[in-house]
Every structure is written in C-alpha cells, then in structure tokens.
Amino acid sequence: MIALTDRWALRPLELFALDEGLKLAVCPENGRWLALDETALRLAASLDGQRTVQEVVDSWAGTVTREQVTDLLSLLLQQGLLVQGRDSAAPVTAGCAAGSPGLGVLNLTRQCNLACTYCYASACQPAAGQHGADHMALETALAIVEQMLALNRPHHKRTTILFHGGEPLLNFDVMAAVVAHYAGQDARDLRFEVQTNATLLTSEHAEWIRANHISVGVSIDGDEQTNDIHRRTRAGLGSFERIVAGISLLRAYGVRVGAIVVLTRDNYREMDALFALFRRLGVRAVSLNPVFYGGRGANNALRLELTGEQLFEAYRAFTQLTLAHNASVATAEQRIEERQTKYLTRNILVGEPSYMCLRTPCGAGRDTVAFDVNGDVYACDVFVPQAQHRLGNIHEQPLATLLAQASGAAARSLSDVPECAVCTWRVMCQGICPAHRATAANATVPHAECDFRRRMIPYLIRLFIAQQGAQFLLDSGLEQVAAP
Numbered sequence: 001m002i003a004l005t006d007r008w009a010l011r012p013l014e015l016f017a018l019d020e021g022l023k024l025a026v027c028p029e030n031g032r033w034l035a036l037d038e039t040a041l042r043l044a045a046s047l048d049g050q051r052t053v054q055e056v057v058d059s060w061a062g063t064v065t066r067e068q069v070t071d072l073l074s075l076l077l078q079q080g081l082l083v084q085g086r087d088s089a090a091p092v093t094a095g096c097a098a099g100s101p102g103l104g105v106l107n108l109t110r111q112c113n114l115a116c117t118y119c120y121a122s123a124c125q126p127a128a129g130q131h132g133a134d135h136m137a138l139e140t141a142l143a144i145v146e147q148m149l150a151l152n153r154p155h156h157k158r159t160t161i162l163f164h165g166g167e168p169l170l171n172f173d174v175m176a177a178v179v180a181h182y183a184g185q186d187a188r189d190l191r192f193e194v195q196t197n198a199t200l201l202t203s204e205h206a207e208w209i210r211a212n213h214i215s216v217g218v219s220i221d222g223d224e225q226t227n228d229i230h231r232r233t234r235a236g237l238g239s240f241e242r243i244v245a246g247i248s249l250l251r252a253y254g255v256r257v258g259a260i261v262v263l264t265r266d267n268y269r270e271m272d273a274l275f276a277l278f279r280r281l282g283v284r285a286v287s288l289n290p291v292f293y294g295g296r297g298a299n300n301a302l303r304l305e306l307t308g309e310q311l312f313e314a315y316r317a318f319t320q321l322t323l324a325h326n327a328s329v330a331t332a333e334q335r336i337e338e339r340q341t342k343y344l345t346r347n348i349l350v351g352e353p354s355y356m357c358l359r360t361p362c363g364a365g366r367d368t369v370a371f372d373v374n375g376d377v378y379a380c381d382v383f384v385p386q387a388q389h390r391l392g393n394i395h396e397q398p399l400a401t402l403l404a405q406a407s408g409a410a411a412r413s414l415s416d417v418p419e420c421a422v423c424t425w426r427v428m429c430q431g432i433c434p435a436h437r438a439t440a441a442n443a444t445v446p447h448a449e450c451d452f453r454r455r456m457i458p459y460l461i462r463l464f465i466a467q468q469g470a471q472f473l474l475d476s477g478l479e480q481v482a483a484p
C-alpha cells in the first residue's frame with residue numbers, strides 16, 4: 001500500500017539492455033528484478049528516500065499522472081526493489097536452517113560392471129565371489145537407516161535412502177534385505193531410491209522395484225553412438241542397448257525412471273537426439289550434470305569438460321526442447337523437466353532457494369549425508385572416499401555427533417568466494433557446488449559452471465519477460481531421484 005506521505009528509496013540496481021527499449025533492472029542484494037522502460041527507470045531513480053511520494057508526484061507533474069507514479073511504486077514494492085527511507089541492505093546469502101539430513105546416500109559397493117571414463121567414484125571391477133571390503137554389509141546398512149530415522153523422526157521429516165555405488169545391483173542381496181527389513185513402513189516416513197546403470201536389470205529386479213515403490217535413476221548420455229563413447233563395459237563394449245533394455249523393462253513394469261546425463265564435449269551438441277530418446281523411453285525427470293573432477297573423472301576431465309559457453313549451449317537447447325514439448329502435452333505428468341533448470345527457475349521467480357545444490361550453505365551434511373561401504377561418513381556423496389572429508393564411521397560414533405563436525409564443506413558462504421560476493425546474480429545463483437569448485441583442475445575465475453550460470457540466469461529471465469512459458473519449466477509434479 002502506497003501512501004503519499006511515504007518516503008521510498010530504490011534499492012541499488014544493475015541494468016542490462018533488453019529488446020524494445022526495455023532495461024532489465026536487477027537488485028544484487030536480494031535477487032529481485034524487473035523489466036522497465038526509460039521513463040519508468042528515471043522515475044524510479046528519483047526515489048531517494050528523502051522526498052515523499054507526493055513530492056515525487058509533484059516533480060513529475062505534466063509528464064506522468066499520480067496514478068502512474070503510484071502504480072509503478074506498487075510494482076517496485078511488490079518486486080522487493082524499494083526500501084523505506086534509507087533502510088539497510090538485504091543479507092547477501094539466503095541461508096537455511098541446519099537440520100537433520102533427509103537424504104542418505106548408501107554406496108552399497110565399490111564395484112561396477114562398467115568402466116565409464118568420467119566415473120568420480122573410480123568404481124572397480126566386479127570380482128566373482130570376492131566382495132570383501134568392496135561391498136557394504138547388511139549390518140552397516142541397517143545401522144545407517146536406523147540412525148537416520150532416529151535423526152529425522154523427531155522433526156517429522158521423511159528419510160530417503162538412495163542406494164548408490166559403484167553399481168548397487170551388484171549388492172542386490174543387501175539392498176533387498178534392507179527394504180524387506182522396513183516392509184510396511186509408512187512411505188511418508190521412509191522411502192528408497194536406486195541409482196543404477198540399468199545394464200544388469202532383470203525382470204525380477206523390475207518386479208521388486210515396482211512392488212516396493214522404489215524410484216529409479218538411470219545414467220545415460222545420448223543415443224548409441226554418443227553414449228558408448230564413455231559408458232563402456234570393462235571389455236570395451238558399448239552399454240547403450242543394455243541400458244535401453246533396462247529402462248524399457250522398468251517402464252513395462254510401470255516404474256517411473258529418471259535419467260542422469262554427464263555433459264561432455266562428445267554430447268553437448270546432441271540435445272535433440274537425447275530429448276527424442278527420453279520421449280521415446282518415457283523418461284521425464286532429467287539431470288544434466290557437468291563432469292566432476294573425482295576418481296577416474298579427475299584424470300579425464302580436462303579432455304572432457306565443457307566451457308561455460310558450451311554448458312550454456314547444451315542447457316539452452318534442452319530448455320527450448322522442454323518448453324516446446326511441455327506446451328504440447330495434455331497433462332503435467334507428461335511433461336519433461338531438467339533438474340538444474342527447474343530449480344534455477346524457482347530461484348529466479350520464487351526466491352527462497354530450496355534445492356540443496358542451488359542454495360547457500362548447500363545441503364552437504366544438512367539435507368544429505370553419504371556413506372562408504374565400510375560405514376565411513378561424508379557430508380555429501382561427492383566427497384566419498386576423499387580421506388580429508390571423512391567425518392568418521394557410523395560404527396564408532398553416533399551419526400548426530402559426526403554431522404556436528406560437517407561444517408567444513410557445507411558451510412560455504414557466498415561472501416567467502418570473492419567473485420560471488422560482488423556478483424549481480426549471486427542470490428539467484430547461490431554459488432556453485434563447493435566440491436566442484438575445490439577440485440576443478442581449471443579452478444580459474446570464472447569457473448566453467450560460474451560462467452554458465454552468468455549466461456543461463458539472464459537467459460531464463462529473458463524467457464520469462466517474453467512470457468515464454470515459465471510455468472512449463474517449473475513444477476511438473478515429478479519427484480526426482482535425489483542424487484547430488
């Protein structure tokens with residue numbers, strides 16, 4: 001509500017040229033923005049916190065009406081671009097309350113039947129009958145789930161257990177025993193997910209997954225030719241046919257499948273083929289991920305990783321395909337969504353960053369916690385098995401005690417990263433994954449993911465200003481497999 005006796009001041013804004021004489025006005029302090037024409041901008045700039053609204057109206061007499069002034073003020077106020085008098089600035093970081101981590105990532109095995117070039121887990125070869133230290137024991141898995149439930153229940157928070165690896169199906173007996181142990185548990189209290197390469201899936205697995213309402217994420221990088229460049233078996237054979245067979249099997253059993261795509265120089269220009277593949281397979285929740293400098297990925301990343309411009313090219317192409325597809329389907333369930341784009345959209349339009357990897361501090365040790373096969377605890381799966389990030393072991397100390405030490409990587413703050421502290425887009429962006437930043441071999445400024453965000457955020461804002469279907473990038477009712 002605007003009163004003529006109010007004294008309003010415009011927050012500090014940065015301006016960017018748009019089409020048709022409009023300027024994009026962004027407030028770096030609170031991440032709010034508005035498209036304004038030249039007159040509106042000059043009028044807004046005359047709000048200095050000292051003159052009353054009546055005095056501003058009088059100074060513009062003969063040029064704009066009182067209604068036009070108050071309408072603009074209402075819009076600026078609604079967008080959070082005004083402060084009363086000379087008020088203090090908004091905080092740099094959005095922040096979030098520390099809490100019990102709802103997502104536990106259990107690395108059930110260090111073994112994998114594939115040998116993908118970019119594997120950050122450096123998964124090793126399966127050894128028939130010799131699982132030994134490579135597999136998580138049932139006792140360890142149950143101890144983890146019990147402790148997570150004990151942490152989350154008092155907060156009425158659901159625990160999600162994500163079976164990860166290596167290839168978790170190689171330790172299917174333990175996975176099945178954990179799920180059987182909690183059979184009948186209310187899904188609002190505990191649910192399970194599995195991230196798999198899908199190449200070992202059988203009808204029995206698919207039926208078990210369906211019967212236990214388990215969400216599935218599958219890794220796939222493109223059509224056969226593209227996927228098989230990096231996702232190969234240990235004998236050097238392609239995996240595409242078996243991945244597609246696995247996804248098709250799951251779909252035949254009515255299981256909803258999400259997909260994780262690692263973006264490399266070999267697939268970033270293949271978004272048309274990738275999108276067509278997802279449409280054909282009935283995959284609707286997708287995560288496009290950059291190469292991560294861990295394990296084998298660290299050795300190969302320099303050869304594979306994309307520049308910010310190339311990442312942007314891939315995401316922009318996928319976004320355009322998503323918008324066209326989602327505008328053409330009849331129901332929200334038929335929509336396709338890409339996780340980073342969806343949550344970046346939420347940060348830009350809704351504020352209040354919610355996704356753990358697009359928030360500061362991030363979710364490491366707060367929303368998620370990860371476990372190596374022997375029960376070693378890490379604040380996030382991307383830190384497994386780096387000794388310097390090990391918090392302790394679930395068999396030696398209570399999880400609550402270990403999490404209390406998780407402040408290191410999780411406590412990133414935008415103001416700690418010099419280029420983020422002064423960045424126009426900082427509140428919408430929230431910085432990049434601290435593990436990605438710390439381990440990137442080319443940790444120059446700007447980091448490739450930072451360069452990508454500096455391009456992607458204004459691109460999305462321009463889409464929204466042109467009203468090109470922001471709602472088609474937001475909620476589609478899908479729940480993604482929660483792998484970081």
Ligand code: SF4
Nearest residue numbers: 419420423426429450
């Ligand atoms: S990561 Fe880059 S774009 Fe994001 S806030 Fe930091 S400097 Fe800005």
Ligand code: SF4
Nearest residue numbers: 357362364380433484
């Ligand atoms: S993946 Fe990175 S940003 Fe996401 S929760 Fe883990 S450490 Fe934080």
